[in-house]
Amino acid sequence: MDRRAARWNAVAAAFDALVELDPAARAARLAQLRGEDPALAEEVATLLRADGSDVPLLDGDALQALPNLHPGERDDMAAGHRIGAYRLVRRLGEGGMGVVWLAERADGGFEQTVALKLLKRGMDTHAILHRFLQERRILARLAHPHIVRLHDGGMSDDGRPYYVMDYVDGEPLTTWAAGKQLDVRVRVELLAAVADAVAYAHAQLVVHRDLKPSNVMVDAHGAPRVLDFGIAKLLEPDNGQAHTDTGLRVLSPAYAAPEQILGEPIGTATDVYALGLLLCELLVGRLPHQRAATVGHLVQTVGDEPTERASALAARLARGDVAALYGSAVDARRLARELGGDLDLIIATALQREPARRYATAAALAGDLRRWLAGRPITARADSAAYRARRFVRRHRLGVAAGVLVALSLLGGLGAALWQARIASAEAQRAEAARASAEQALLRSERVKQFILALFHEQDPVARARAQARTPAELVREGIAEVDRNLAGEAALQAELLRDLGEIQLGVDEPAHARDTLQRAWELHQRVSGEDSAAAAETLAAYAEAVYAAKDVATAEPLLREAIRRLQNAAPDRLTRLAQVESTLALIELVAGRKDQAERLARHALDLERRADDGHGTQLAARLATLGMVQQESGRYDEALASYREALAIVAARNGPDHARAALLHVNVADVLRVQRHYPQALVEYEAALRIERRQLPAGHRLIGITLIRLGDLQRRMQQLDAADRSLSEAITILAPAKSGQYAQALQFHATLARARGDFTLAVQRYGESFEAFRAVTGDSLYTWLTALMHADALVDAGRLDEAERRLQAARSALARMPPDEYAKLYATGVGGRLHHAQGRIEAAIQQRRVALEGLLAMYGAEHADVQEARVALASSLLAAHAPERRSEAADLLQAAHAVLAGRDDPDARALVGSALLERGRLRHATGDLAGARGDIVQALRELQLRPGDARRLREARAFARGLGLATTR
């Protein structure tokens, strides 16, 4: 062993022994060692110092320090290759995430040169693509002069995600500034513009997450352009844990905020941090911290990593470094002096470890940068009175000097100092007030954003599995509790947020909660902003809407009128809000039967919204739909159709043809078409609605059930009985859990269908269920007892006459307790007639059927289908009396029915014709006209075979035919 090695062994042994000790013990042992062997002690001491310092290089591994091992490495894409609608033209560069190409549209659509970024393999392609498609619309909406617009994205043929953005012909901000040797002021102006762009994106609820020099380009006009907004988020793993290898590999560790490295929640403050780093690098060409290369080490150290002041970094720059940044006229000392003070403080404020201690928003940072440029006090230092005075004096050096002279001569030194301090503090107060109001607005948008993010977070399956899943409604309620807890001292902000959250509650279908929340918001606003303020008026409007949505129409109506009055006085510019309230009032007027009032309001609301239209169109479509409803109720079907179709066109143009709103409008259109008996067209519209709903809504959503009810009923009317059965069965399954009125309706339609198919057992069962469901939901309503009548009718079909009689009796006495309803009364009479006829009580049947016919004639006139049915029914009973004197009346009735029905070809009409022919055959048989009777019955059999629901009549006809000696097929 040579001497050096032996020496090292001694040093190593001492080092090993000392390094494990605590500092005090270590110092003591080192002192002892110094006494024995000073040289050895010195060497051990340097090793111990080295041990205590950071060795970012050694703590990683070699390849991490060398990500670019193959600088010449190229992948297989070549110019001319086509990706999506784009053709690659020229390679622009390569980065951590992928390769950037200059590309042009290849589909001949229009001339467009773009930058296309093709992501590398090895990332979680499917998850990225999925998130990309989800967020594309949001990101593409970011339109700001300093933001590079995202156009498109998708997956290349070989399965790599790509996205397309504006092509910026320029260079990174830092390089550009150095190349132009810009002075400090111009650099600060540039960064303020970048902060503006970031603030704009934050207002759109998009956080960049990966701001760094290469993402901030300066274009040919010298304007900064921020790239890749929101992209980092797309590339993160689904569980949101950014501090894993996979997460950090899409970040740039040097530019990541501590919360990103530590996997803590990320928000707008994360971008503020990155802007601080960017500013520092822009000004001194260095970052204010040194970071470990490995993620593990970084996680351990970032919590208390030292951050150097920009001025201190500047002071240590070599002459050549400064010259490379600013040109040779500037030296390190001058630069350090210029950065010291406010700029240091601005950067330090942006770089606080705790997000809450940074500038609250990018806009606040931009504000301070501009204050610095204007020589005004910055808010980051607003608490230092001495500072303010100094700043003031510097800015008004001349004026202050003169002022001080005057003041001194008048008041003496003390007065001047006070005067000076007062002005300085007023200045700072103004700055403070401006900051407070801006920050409050942003805080609000921040809270709302956090809230929305929380909503999304809950949709993340991992988060859902981890925490107990909460519904959006529960989340909103928690948000409200939090607002009350944290903002009780800031009533204005509290009121604003309560209004937002209350309106969200309305959106998530919690009208009762929304009503309570909005009522509180209104009371708060009246107190803080004043009863006659615009804020109070708007909140009252929202509250009134919620009361209406909670079905308390009596309370809602005066509130809505009051809201209209107050909005007209205090917030005449809030056209959309006013239109919305008027529209709701129109619906109330419509239901109350005041159609003229309703129409006037609906039209006025529409005019207002047309003036206000924000380009989104949702509100305009809603106003058109309300007007359409008014027109539909007034029986002006063509006008109603025109309104609905215009609304549809707006939704399709602005939200896409498959937007959920379009589904409701298709249903409206179909309802009108059905009433107009344009069945095939109505069918197309219902099916369109259903297709959209199935795509846009979760399976089993109530709206799907409601559309299916209408579709099923239409299909029955169109004799598509199997399809109708499928539709209505699905509707029943979907609607059963809620036991709503719609559920009862679906059961009733299914019963009617069963009856049409001749399945009387099922018809009886379904009507019975429907009756119970209606009674559970609506109590003793007309719906309940009309359904009871249908039930009784079906019981007659099924031959269960005693049950039919009991049900009919119950229905009649219930209807007698209710406000008289002519239709219900006639229907009950008709069912009574059928029942008595079936029971063989022919005289009673004749009497009731005569009453029913006369009533129907009075109600509908002679041409209505129900009237023909009543005529045939009465004729049938008259003939069953076997009394010759009644035959001529029966003959007249049949003749009249026949005359009306002759020209009609729909199945219902033809079935009635069959029934009428059967009766005429009986009449002719009774009068001895056998040939005529045979002719009628042959025809009757043909018509009655058309509808399975006429099975009973068909059996009667067959029996009669056999009696006439005719062969009938079974």
Next chain:
Amino acid sequence: MEITELIGKAREGDARASEHLFAVLYDELRRLAAGQLRGAEVMRATSLVHEAWLKLAGHGAVVVNDRSHYFSVAARVMRQIVIDHVRARGALRRGGGAAPASLDTTALQVAAEERDESLLALDAALVRLAAVDADLAALVEMRFYAGLELSEIADAQQRSESSLKRDWRRARAFLQREMMPA
């Protein structure tokens, strides 16, 4: 020649086998490193070394000593690859003018370029460490260049992890001291 055979001979002191082994590993590891670069961003030297081992040794049974020897040779190979690359890149930059403008150079790359100097300094420090303690230098090669975990090295060398930990700390302090600006 089978890699295990090469390793065996190299371990027994066959200089030509040793040289051959180094060359084989150099090609293989460099190819793997380049291949991995096309995929993931963060490379792990350790997975390269393991991958090369699996590839070269197949799935046959290997004796522990062979594996240990393989790791130490592979670590030296990686050190060589890294230093060759740093030098090549330095030459490229000095001779090749400005680097092409890239839309998205990651900070890691910038940082990496700044570390070229440190890598060269580290290599020099490692030469000095090897002069006083060759085992410690070999440990640094395995830990830093081959990216092996201390537990893996402990397994391969049949040593306790805690004593390796002490060694590593000492080596780290030595190198740091050597690299610190005077």
